[in-house]
Amino acid sequence: MFSLLGRTAVSCLKQRFQVQMLKRGFADQVAQGTEKLKLSFATPTFALRKDASVDMVVFPAATGMMGVLPQHVPTVAQLKPGVVTVIEDGKEDKYFVSSGFAFVTKDRTDILAVEAVRLEDLDKEAVQRGLNECESAVNSASDEVSQAIAQIGVEVHSAMKSALES
């Protein structure tokens, strides 16, 4: 349990660090690249991007924020609750995802998220309320399963909170 919290804290820090790194490296990358990345970003109920040609996509892998450009090495990444940023012609679209997998292959990138919402659609008060509820559920949990469920709730809500704040 503590290792889980510790891991979340470390990866949060790593996340912020890496995002800043990427932000610094942005201008060079966009200037160089003339190819586009073929992206499919979908949930079970609807697709946010379907075979779209984008410049870059940043998603929250379990090891930290990961940016994918065209010609990325083939990767399978497990997603953590966090923000997916799709960069198209200089425009950034941010979406909060709960979990899922991302598959990067030679020709295309597929991000399969279980739930995804636009960052603008998240309600700050509701997030705070959810976070408080889950934290109290963690403390009052009777067995391991419900404690694990509550812990997952805490992770997702704190990710939402930090996504809204950043």
Next chain:
Amino acid sequence: MAAMQRSFMNFVSKSRNIVGVNSRPPSWNMNRNRTVDQALLLATENNVCSGVDFQVRFASLKAVRSRMRSVASISKITKAMKMVAAAKLRGVQARQESSKPFTAGLKSFLKSTFGEIEGKETSGNHLVVAVTSDRGLCGGVNSNVVREIRKLLHEDKQNQYAILLCGDKGRDGLQRLYRNLFVVTIKDVFRAPVNFTQTCVVAEEIFKQKFDSVTIFYNHFKNAISQIVTRKVIPGLDIILKHAETFDSYEFESDMDSAQTLTDLYEFQFAVQLFDALLENATSEQAARMSAMDNATRNASEMYQKLTLTYNRQRQSVITGELIEIISGAEAL
């Protein structure tokens, strides 16, 4: 008296020709004085076993009318069911279309990894998942799935099989021969629109079983008139872990060890493939029900038209008979 009876018989036989009756009843008692009405009824009783045609034509007015009423109400019910199925089909098809990028996103990855592993081992314990509907009147979708499963179980004698049922109709079809192979029956899968969370629950039930590979039988929705039974084979987790080197071309970004990551990936892709199968089968069920109800409505209205003709013919013959009776009675005076 005899002369009167003879002339009466003449009129009876002539009237029988008018109404198009062309058979002689076997026991026609010529000595009793009956009205033509009763004569025809006697003919019906005697002719009851001599062919469907005669049965329909000789049936009494009331019987034909009640049959017409029941056929009309059946056609109304089937028409309503067709409209409901058409509306549901639109809804489910829209959901299926919008979920296509999600289910298709896995395909290229799966082909290059799981596809390689799939051919390697075919023996062992197999779990057959039969995806069928809970309610009937949906054409051939359920019987096609049951037929394919029966064929598989009949042909393949060397492997061990277990059957997991998703939907009641599969159970009804398979329980006579393969009841001992049933492990779990899941009901009401398609009551609410298929969603991913519900699919994960079903997938968890499947993971509780031990197997070397899973075969999912479902109906693939090609279009509103064509639904094809498809078979999807997914190797079991143990086999995937045994051939883990197939995944070496991919870098794994995960904060867990490789076995745990592969397990997570396996469970995720399984849930996605099961979601695809359930959604396709739900769409196929509605399309098949719509076309079955459409056929039923058309048949019922055809039957109604035929019955109307019979009814009119019958009505005319009754009227003609009464006229003849009156005329013959008047002549006798």
